[in-house]
Amino acid sequence: MNRFITPAILLGLVGFLAYGLLNSDPNRDAPNALLGKPAPAFALADTKGTTHDLNTAKNEGPVVVNFWASWCGPCRQESPLFARVSNAPSNVTFLGVLYNDQTAPAEKFAAEYGLKYPTLLDPGSKVAMKYGIGQVPVTYIVDPQGKIVYHKLGPVTDENEFRAALRQAGGKL
Numbered sequence: 001m002n003r004f005i006t007p008a009i010l011l012g013l014v015g016f017l018a019y020g021l022l023n024s025d026p027n028r029d030a031p032n033a034l035l036g037k038p039a040p041a042f043a044l045a046d047t048k049g050t051t052h053d054l055n056t057a058k059n060e061g062p063v064v065v066n067f068w069a070s071w072c073g074p075c076r077q078e079s080p081l082f083a084r085v086s087n088a089p090s091n092v093t094f095l096g097v098l099y100n101d102q103t104a105p106a107e108k109f110a111a112e113y114g115l116k117y118p119t120l121l122d123p124g125s126k127v128a129m130k131y132g133i134g135q136v137p138v139t140y141i142v143d144p145q146g147k148i149v150y151h152k153l154g155p156v157t158d159e160n161e162f163r164a165a166l167r168q169a170g171g172k173l
Helices: 002-022 054-060 073-087 103-113 123-130 159-168
Strands: 043-045 051-053 063-068 093-098 138-142 148-153
Touching (some): 054 063, 054 093, 073 093, 073 103, 073 159, 093 103, 148 159
Parallel strands (some): 063 093
Antiparallel strands (some): 043 051, 063 138
16 A cells, blocks of 8 residues: 555646646746836946936836846847837837846847837846846836836737836826
């Protein structure tokens, strides 16, 4: 009887793990601890030396904070959408925070994709750490009250969903 207990337990564990793997949605965004909370404040210089302050930017309307890198394949996926939305007239401010990357390749990347919003340098990844960034891309929308109302781990590719989140945050698109 005892020789059947160990295999039965192992079979149950394998079944439990298989169920979890087969019933998970890989496109579902993991919950984020910052969602619904005040966005960590920051003031960072862009590649031209101009400082951009999140607290100042949010006073104009919603702010998109996108952590990205030129070496990031999924960042290339979302860049055309960000170029379309950010270059259209609106009250939305886009701030791209460079993650573990160099200025020259980032500027080349931004020019290639038509990203005209500021690319912010994050020396020592201090702001990235405040936001819990461990991989890119990661996108947040901060409403005018300074609260994080949208979080996306991975590339933003659903333009309708993204625009709806911007409108919900007070964006006039």
